[in-house]
Amino acid sequence: LAGAKSLVAGAVTMENISSYKDATSYNNYYEFGTDKSDPAQNAHTLVTKPWSVAIEGLVKQPRSYTLEELLKLSPQEERIYRLRCVEGWSMVLPWVGYSLSELIKKVEPLSSAKYVEFVTLADPKTMPFVGSRVLDWPYVEGLRMDEALHPLALLTFGMYGEVLPNQNGAPVRMVLPWKYGFKSGKSIVKIRFTDKQPGTAWNKAAKQEYGFFSNVNPLVDHPRWSQATERRIGEDGLFTKKRKTLMFNGYEAQVGQLYAGMDLKKNF
């Protein structure tokens, strides 16, 4: 899956890209297990063909898109984003997709639509940990409308020039580089436009630890660890001091204005 160079501001970092092996063997995808090596081992059972995404809620054009239709909806771009996990590690990943705003424009949200909700597939037959009590299934994520319309919010179909591997959220997922990784829903089957803030998976599971916004913020610690620093996987050696985490994961120039005037300690 090839993507043209993206012209969106901040879309291509010049940092070293993480190895494909690390990116595809060390990640969280709880539907396939809670260990970071589980998704790579278990996600082969996921069936990504045929696939469709239902657009529902407060839109003029509610309908279901097949994956083929979505792939052709807008030209694919390559975006090289930093990814900061809430657990304190980071990678640099080359994604392929286009701005979610392209899809939003097509489906014409009503003026009453204030939020966008992303629902991940929850199929106990192909996802062995759906049904475990770790989270409320399906996995739901959400954005405020202005966040969803931001050009950096990427509707993603590929990485490293290929279609997404199952463990990384095939066949279609979100990537939101200024937020902690878990905000980017994987294997999306439904996008719903609502007037109420969606109840998101980790926020429902532990309200005091994971806020709705979950913007990368070195000044707001997780209750059980500091968010001031991070370890870049594959690049920082065992004894390298952890590097400083940047405000909005280094995308402050692009997304800062979305949160102007907000108390980020309260709205974490």
Next chain:
Amino acid sequence: MLSRHKLLLHGASKPVVFLLCLLPFFWLFFGALTDQLGVNPAETLIRATGDWTLRFICIVLLVTPLRVISKTPTLARFRRMLGLFTYFYVVIHLLSYSWLDRGFDVPEIVKDIIKRPFILVGFLSFLLLTPLALTSFNKAIKTMGAKRWQLLHKLVYVISGLGLLHFFWMRAGKNNFAEVFVYAGIVALLLGWRLWQFVKKKRLSSVSAGAASLI
């Protein structure tokens, strides 16, 4: 029966147990040297040494029940070594956290301990284990007197609870308790057995006291 006791009393038995206890350390050490600790080696090291501390607490707590149930008094020979290995792994656990995660930034570490209950509880367990390790030589038992020494070493029951709480809180953020419950189950079984023994003994002595008063 005799052969089992002979085996446990054999001159090589202690060195063999010693080497067995060192195996996880060697595995992690060479793993670190040869970059075999996975994608995030620092996390692997910190978690693995924490896991091994908990495992050694379970092993130490297993010695007495196993000794009594299997009528193998010679097992007691290994208890001190196993206890000291618990301390060995908790020290490496603390060192790997302080070094690999916090870069030996002492004010940062102090802040972490004060701010985060899960780290505070872990640190407390380490502090409480320290006097146990320090009084593990024969002379300490003599100086303290067996009664007081035994009372001090009963702290391990408290430490096992704190260690479990530390692990529980660490996993709480991701609601991932399966492993925590396995360890908690083992510890509950081992402590429950002691409680049961204690109650049984109490009842026996009160029965015999009752019998004595009848005479």
